[in-house]
Amino acid sequence: MVNHYGEQTASGHLHVPSESKEPYSAEVLERLSAEAEQVVARYPQPRSALLPLLHLVQSVDGYVTGRGIDFCARTLGLTTAEVSGVATFYTQYKRHPNGDYTVGVCTNTLCAVMGGDQIWETVSEHLGIGHDETTEDGKITLERIECNAACDYAPVVMTNWEFFDNQTPESTVRLVDDLRSGVPVAPTRGPSRVCTFTQVSRVLAGFPDGLADEGVGAGAASLRGLEVARREGWTAPGEGGDAQTATAATGTTAEGMAAGEQTSVDTPANAPDERPTSDGTEADK
Structure with missing residues (x-):
């Protein structure tokens, strides 16, 4: 099967290459079916394993191929349209050949302010590719990410969903150059190395690689709030805290609490409105 890297098409890669619909070899199909059986067995409803x-299938083909869609549909008793609808909804599923390393640059508000926009522009120009495009050597797929969920280390870049914290345009250019040249690369936190896209896809399918417990998960910046709370003796309402503690946590005064003032901590956001009306009946829900 030929991999065609390059710029996005007008359809945004919604249509898979025709060669991706070629059937699996007997050997690959046998192994894939055996592993799929293990995955499906974990769920009470087969379709939950989609x-x-x-x-x-992405770990086998490098992206969600046409034959991968057919395989999932047959295995789970779904239509190919149902499977395709899911595959085109989530950005971790690729409908076109993906690089060995997906480099995601966060350009959401905080990372952008801290330099994420400049990182994106520099790396995009350096590699000669844009969002969701892949270098000709098939090594790097570049993505503009809305949030990497690591604002305390902004600006953040991820490579196959491993964290590279406090990045600069220069450090990110070095990162992609090292990845393309085969130099071993270790993330800021987590395992001792960055795995390839297909290896990570296999882990996400539920087959551990033994690296989950390596390295630091939450760094010093992530734990700063917890350290301050412990030092000051702050606790959450309902965990032994007094009115003053609750005030610090919720902004509600002690007098207001004594008078029955409601807070977002007490009342779920989706709770129905059951306030009594002037005639003593409940208001419309």
């Missing part, structure tokens, strides 16, 4: 199965 997400990990899509990762599984």
Whole structure:
């Protein structure tokens, strides 16, 4: 099967290459079916296994191919339209050949202010590719990410969903150059190395690689708030805290609490409105 890297098409890669619909070899199909059986067995309803199965076929083909869609549909008793609808909804599933390393640059508000926009522009120009495009050597797929969920280390870049914290345009250019040249690369936090896209897809399918417990998960910046709370003796309402503690946590005064003032902590956001009306009946829900 030929991999065609390059710029996005007008359809945004919604249509897979025709060669991706070629059937699996007997050997690959036998192994894939055996592993799919293990995945499906974890769920009370077979269709619930669709997400990990899509990762599984992606770990074999490097993206969600036409034959991968057919395989998932047959395995789970779904239509190909149902499977395709899921595969085109989530950005971790690729409908076109993906690089060995997906480099995601966060350009959401905080990272952008801290330099994420400049990182994106520099790396995009350096590689000669844009969002969701892949270098000609098939090594790097570049993505503009809305949020990497690591604002305390902004600006953040991820490579196959491993964290590279406090980045600069220069450090990110070095990162992609090292990845393309085969130099071993270790993330800021987590395992001792960055795995390839297909290896990570296999992990997401539910087959551990033994690296989950390596390295630091939450760094010093992530734990700063917890350290301050412990030092000051702050606790959450309902965990032994007094009115003053609750005030610090919720902004509600002690007098207001004594008078029955409601807070977002007490009342779920989706709770129905059951305030009594002037005639003593409940208001419309």
